[in-house]
Amino acid sequence: MSLHHTINYLEMPVKDIQSTKDFFGQVFGWEFVDYGPEYSCFLNAGITGGFYLSEQDFTLTKGSPLLVIYSNELANSLQKVTDAGGTISKPVFEFPGGRRFHFLDPNGNEYAIWSE
Numbered sequence: 001m002s003l004h005h006t007i008n009y010l011e012m013p014v015k016d017i018q019s020t021k022d023f024f025g026q027v028f029g030w031e032f033v034d035y036g037p038e039y040s041c042f043l044n045a046g047i048t049g050g051f052y053l054s055e056q057d058f059t060l061t062k063g064s065p066l067l068v069i070y071s072n073e074l075a076n077s078l079q080k081v082t083d084a085g086g087t088i089s090k091p092v093f094e095f096p097g098g099r100r101f102h103f104l105d106p107n108g109n110e111y112a113i114w115s116e
Contacts, residue, residue, distance in 0.1 A: 014105075015055060016107065021040055027080045078103075
């Protein structure tokens with residue numbers, strides 16, 4: 001059930017749909033439903049959303065919001081990101097409430113993973 005005035009769906013640009021699905025499936029176990037060759041919906045990610053084909057990418061230096069993913073095991077998640085071809089853009093650091101790191105997916109999009 002959708003809740004009034006809540007964030008309901010998220011769409012992100014990617015340069016390659018299949019490599020994006022491979023990366024997020026391998027690292028986080030997300031599942032996908034394709035809607036043609038230029039769009040794939042991701043499921044089991046905390047929020048439903050989609051990846052759409054585009055030459056654009058998003059990073060904090062471009063003023064984009066930061067998508068932050070939670071992990072019970074930060075070191076394990078960092079290893080999975082690098083094993084799947086992600087690049088660590090900001091090593092693990094502490095902040096009030098936990099620790100996190102930032103990474104670039106194979107498209108050059110910036111995300112973070114945090115843990116308590």
